[in-house]
Amino acid sequence: MAGTALPDKGWDGFSDEELIEKAKQKDKNAFTTLYKRHKGRIFSYLFRYIGDYQKAEDLMIETFLNAYTNLDKYAERGLFLSWLYRIATNCAKKELRKNWNVIEIPIDKTSERDGEQSLSEKIGDERSRPDYNARQSELKEFLEKILSRLKSKYKDVLLLCDVEGLSYEEAAKALNVTIKVVSMRLMRGRRMLFGLLRKHGYVV
């Protein structure tokens, strides 16, 4: 089929904004380049959000097609990725609403019991442990799983900021909230995640 191969040279030298301008003129090749450039991040984000590989692929396609259709609504220069994440987040939330039996893990108010060893002491140096690599692999798997089960508002910020590496400002634009909200949710989300990891023995 004509146009099914991804262009692998020629367009890569253009910036996102230049490609967007061309794509707005219905230049399919320009937009395909944008897809290629950002598909990994969007897919990773969606995969961790949803927890299902196949669904994440479908949502990724939907995200980019929505972006193409609504390119004329994109006006904020330099924040294309934020805009993409916003579309992706909306698609993911819409998908999750369909699966009403997915239980979101609420905030866990972790507290230390009096007299217990402090966390600093407990954390120690894990790398000295003999089963460290295996544990790490298990941990990453667990993290991926647990992230998708977190409540949306904490999952969003953890994924965008800590996993995807967006700045607070970029994450705020993507989620349509203030930077302060992003910061606050991030802190609480991390504490919550820590509590879950400790509960399951991945941290001490």
Place this chain on the structure above:
Amino acid sequence: MYSPEDDKKIQEKIKNMLEGLPMHTPSEEADRKFISRLYKLSEEKRPVFELVRPVYRRTAVVASLLVLLVVAFNYLLAPQYAFVMNVKGTVKMCRAGTNEWFFVEKDKTAIRKNDILKTFSNGKADIVLPKRYELRLASDSEIKLARSAPKISGQGARYDLAKGKVYAYYDKLRNSKREFNIQTEEADISVLGTDFMVTSMPAINKTWVGVLDGIVNVTALRLNNLAAPIGQSVQVAPGEKTSVKLGNAPARPQRLMEEELLDMEELYRIGTKPQVALLISTGTGRTRELLSTAHLYISADRRGALSDQIRKINEQFGKAVKEGSKAAYLNNIRQFEEIVDKHPDPKYDVQFLLFVGAYYKHLEEYDKAIEILQRVVDNYRRSSLASIAQCAIGIIYEEKLQDTKKAEAAFRKVISDYPNSPEVDEAVSGLHRLSSENITK
């Protein structure tokens, strides 16, 4: 709760953990799907509307709106159909533009412009336009719908009565600005909501009109006397009648006679509210007529509740007349008073109360009579019959209670408060009588 130091470490640890998560990549199949759908998206036909230039789009929208307006306008101006109902005996209809008569047997047969409805010797039928008007056609009658009434403003309907009798009830409240006409060879009868009967007698070229409620305008259609104003009309008030002979002006309205009322009674029971007519003339002698026990004509209320009460009172009234018992009369009259209290209706209250006041006077309960008449004066000042009540008070004080001071005050009030009423003459006569009495005393 963690200490700030511990919290800081937790934040750092989790951040590092998450940063270390590997990126996932979609399959090549997903790439192919995306490309395929992207190109399909580009090739999809745009809606026809979007392909049309904006200026043509706007023109199309405006043109559609105009068409809608025209359709809506035509719908609103389209005539409302009346229906033939309650058919009894032999009734036939001839549709406009045809010479074919057919039997009307079913209810809700529509009658349209220029359709003719005919009843035979044993036939009767109603023509009903719900919430607008109802006509009852007597036997041996023929009527044509000459003009239909549109749904909204504009002229009301007109029927041409070729022969026979029709009783008409026209809802005043719903048709306050639209005339309703019945025409005969001799006369045009127009109303703005009323209850009346028209009889057309083509054999003697005469039309008769009797009115039970509201005001009816009767205009002669053809006048022989060239000196007479063209289209001379008379206004016929409740309890009155007139007649028009071909070529002549309508007769001066006169009081309806008992037998004429009975004649109307058969056609009378249509409309949804009780029809009340105090049968007194419109002239200067009407107060005296009232106090000589005038007739109060009341129709049956179709809904029944008030009708039952009135029927009962009428029966008892008849009984009281037979017995000649004052107590029975009084009891009866009190029930009339109750009707005004329990079923108030400004349309009929004055007529009821005047009748009650006159009857108390007839039963020699003069104080009670004055009390009732005073209620009319106090509570119904704007009624055209209030002046009768005021004048009647003067007459009762003068003739029955011999209270000349109060009589004089009452007569003076007629002149000051109702200077244009027919009662002024009676009041002036009363003052003359009182002053000449003073002179002779």
